[in-house]
Amino acid sequence: MKDLSVKAAAYVAVLIAIIFSLNFRPYPYADDWAYVSPLGLEWPEAFRWVFEQHVDHYIPLQKIFHFTLAYLTGYDFRVLLLFNLILAFLTALCMLRVARLYRGKVSWGDIIIPLGILNLSLGYTTWAFQLQFLSSVFFASLFLYCFVLFERGAGQRPGNAGRSNGYLYCAFFSLVALALCGMNGALSALVILAGLGGWYLLSGRKTLPLTRTGLLVLLMPVLTVTTVVLAWQPTGASQTVGSVLNIAEIHFYLQTASLSSGARNMLGAGGAAGLLLMLILSGAWLYARYRKNTLDGSDAALFSVLLATQAVLLSVAVGRAVVQGGWTGVVAMHYGPLSVLSPLLLWILLSRALPGRGVALLAAGFVAVYVFSYANGLKHRFVHQNQALAHQTTVQLALKTETDIEQLVDKYTLDLTWKDEDEYKNGVVRGLRALREAGYPIYSLAPPFRTTRTSLPIGSAPDELVSGHQRVQVDNWRENGDYERTQLDGYTVWGSFVSGDTDTGSLSLRMRRGQAVFVRTGPVATNQRIVVLANGIQNDYPMPLSQAYTLLVFDSPILPEHFQVIFHDDGDGWGEWAAIALKRE
Incomplete structure (x- = not known):
C-alpha cells in the first residue's frame, strides 16, 4: 500500500x-538559441558543434537529444x-x-x-x-x-x-x-x-x-x-x-x-x-x-x-x-x-x-x-x-508577423534572452533569421486571415462583409464583373483581368478586425498578393488560389481594430486573374 x-x-x-x-x-530563451546553430551546417561542422564547449561545459548528449527534438518538431x-x-x-x-x-x-x-x-x-x-x-x-x-x-x-x-x-x-x-x-x-x-x-x-x-x-x-x-x-x-x-x-x-x-x-x-x-x-x-x-x-x-x-x-x-x-x-x-x-x-x-x-x-x-x-x-x-x-500567458502569446504572435527582425528583438529582448546587450541580441537575431529561413511555422509569417469556402450569395451575415464604401483606391481593376463577367445580386464585383500580360493593378480596402471579403482567383495565382498594413507595419502574403468564391475572414488577434488591405495583381493578365466581391450599399 x-x-x-x-x-x-x-x-x-x-x-x-x-x-x-x-x-x-x-519559442527559445537565452541559451536555447544554441540549438539553432546547426541549421544549415554540413555533417562535419554539425559534428564539431556537438562536441564544442558551450560556455564552461561539454554537453554533447544534451545537444544531440534537444537538437533532434527541436528539429523534428519545428523548434x-x-x-x-x-x-x-x-x-x-x-x-x-x-x-x-x-x-x-x-x-x-x-x-x-x-x-x-x-x-x-x-x-x-x-x-x-x-x-x-x-x-x-x-x-x-x-x-x-x-x-x-x-x-x-x-x-x-x-x-x-x-x-x-x-x-x-x-x-x-x-x-x-x-x-x-x-x-x-x-x-x-x-x-x-x-x-x-x-x-x-x-x-x-x-x-x-x-x-x-x-x-x-x-x-x-x-x-x-x-x-x-x-x-x-x-x-x-x-x-x-x-x-x-x-x-x-x-x-x-x-x-x-x-x-x-x-x-x-x-x-x-x-x-x-x-x-x-x-x-x-x-x-x-x-x-x-x-x-x-x-x-x-x-x-x-x-x-x-x-x-x-x-x-x-x-x-x-x-x-x-x-x-x-x-x-x-x-x-x-x-x-x-x-x-x-x-x-x-x-x-x-x-x-x-x-x-x-x-x-x-x-x-x-x-x-x-x-x-x-x-x-x-x-x-x-x-x-x-x-x-x-x-x-505571463497573455504576454507570451503576444510575443509568439509577434514572431509570426514582424518583418523587421532587429526591431522585433529590440522590442522583446528580455523575453528572448537574459541580457539586453548587443552580444546576446545579435545571437537572437541570427537564430530567428535562421528559423524563418528554414520555414518553421512558429517563427514564419502567417496570414492574419483564414479561408472559408462557401457559395454566394450570403445573406445571413451581411454585417461582417466588407462593403463598397470601405474601398480606398482602385487601380486597373474593372467594376461589375470578374473574368467570366459574373453578376452577383447584392454585390459589386471588382475584377483584375486585363488584356495585356504586363499590366498590374490593385484594390485597396479599409477594414475592421472580424470583417470578411469574397475572393476568387485562377487559374494560377503566382503574382496575386495580399498586403496588410497594420500598426505601421506592412506584411505581404500570397492570395489563396480558388476558382470558386472563397470567404477571407480577417479576424486574427494580431490585427488591430482598424487596418488596410491591398489586393495586388502583378502582371501576367492572360494566365491570372482575381475578383473581389464587395457588399453593395
Whole structure:
C-alpha cells in the first residue's frame, strides 16, 4: 500500500507538470538559441558543434537529444520541456527504487522523492536548457539504481544464485554519460569514482573481485572524465575566485535551494544547518559501519553521490561568489536542481540508520517541508503562468508577423534572452533569421486571415462583409464583373483581368478586425498578393488560389481594430486573374 501511494504521488506530480507545460512558451530563451546553430551546417561542422564547449561545459548528449527534438518538431520548445519532465519523472522512479532496495522496504517518507524532483519551482520545469543540470541528476540516479540493484537486488531474486555483472556495467556506463553533462557532471563522476575507489581498496575487493571485463568497463568513465577535464577551457567566473566568506555563505544556503522560495524563507538558516548536520551524522554512521566491517558497496555509492553533490555545490559557490558576491535568490532559482539529490539521499541514509521512532519523526519533518514546498511551488507557478500567458502569446504572435527582425528583438529582448546587450541580441537575431529561413511555422509569417469556402450569395451575415464604401483606391481593376463577367445580386464585383500580360493593378480596402471579403482567383495565382498594413507595419502574403468564391475572414488577434488591405495583381493578365466581391450599399 505504501509503495502504491508513493508511486501514485510520482504519477500525479508529473501529470500536473505536463499540464502546465502545455501553456509554456514555444519559442527559445537565452541559451536555447544554441540549438539553432546547426541549421544549415554540413555533417562535419554539425559534428564539431556537438562536441564544442558551450560556455564552461561539454554537453554533447544534451545537444544531440534537444537538437533532434527541436528539429523534428519545428523548434517547438514545449516539446523540449516535456522531455525534461519525462526525464525528471524517470529520475524520481530511479530514486524510489534505490530507497526501497537500500532499505529493504518502502517508507511513507519516500513521498518526498517525487515531490522534490518534480517540484514546479525547479528550473528544468520552466527552461528547456536546464537539461544540463537535470541530466546530471538523472544519470547519478541511474548509476545508483544500477549499482544498488547489483549489490542488493539481483542476488536476492528467486532463482538467481548470484549477482548480475550487467547491472554493474550499466552503472559505470551511467558515469560515462554523467561526465558528458557539463563540468557539474564531470565533477560528480570524478568524486563518485574516487569514493568507490576508496571503498574498493579498503574493503570492497574482498567481496567483489575485479575481472578483466570489469576493469575495461571501469576505465571508460575514468578516461571520459580525464578527457573532459584536460580539454576544459575555463571562461568567465571559472577563472577567478571570490572571498571565502561569500563562498561559504552560498554553499550553506544552496543546501535548501531545491525547495520553493516560500519553503526556503520558512526554514531560513535552520533548514540548511539541519541538512549539514544530517550530512555529518550520515558520515559518522557509515564510518561506524566501516569500523564494524559492515560497510558495503551500496553504502559507499550513496555517500559518494552525496559527496559529489556537495562538491558540485561548492564549485557553484566558488563561481557565483565572483559574480553575485554572496547569496541571492537568483542563485537558488538557477542552481537549485543541482542540490535536489542531497536532502533525498540524507533521508534514505538516515531512514536506515535511525531507530523506528527517529525515522518516524524524521519522515514527518521531511514530508511536512516537502508538501509545503510542492504546494507553494505549484501556487507560484499557477499565478506566474496566468500573469505571463497573455504576454507570451503576444510575443509568439509577434514572431509570426514582424518583418523587421532587429526591431522585433529590440522590442522583446528580455523575453528572448537574459541580457539586453548587443552580444546576446545579435545571437537572437541570427537564430530567428535562421528559423524563418528554414520555414518553421512558429517563427514564419502567417496570414492574419483564414479561408472559408462557401457559395454566394450570403445573406445571413451581411454585417461582417466588407462593403463598397470601405474601398480606398482602385487601380486597373474593372467594376461589375470578374473574368467570366459574373453578376452577383447584392454585390459589386471588382475584377483584375486585363488584356495585356504586363499590366498590374490593385484594390485597396479599409477594414475592421472580424470583417470578411469574397475572393476568387485562377487559374494560377503566382503574382496575386495580399498586403496588410497594420500598426505601421506592412506584411505581404500570397492570395489563396480558388476558382470558386472563397470567404477571407480577417479576424486574427494580431490585427488591430482598424487596418488596410491591398489586393495586388502583378502582371501576367492572360494566365491570372482575381475578383473581389464587395457588399453593395
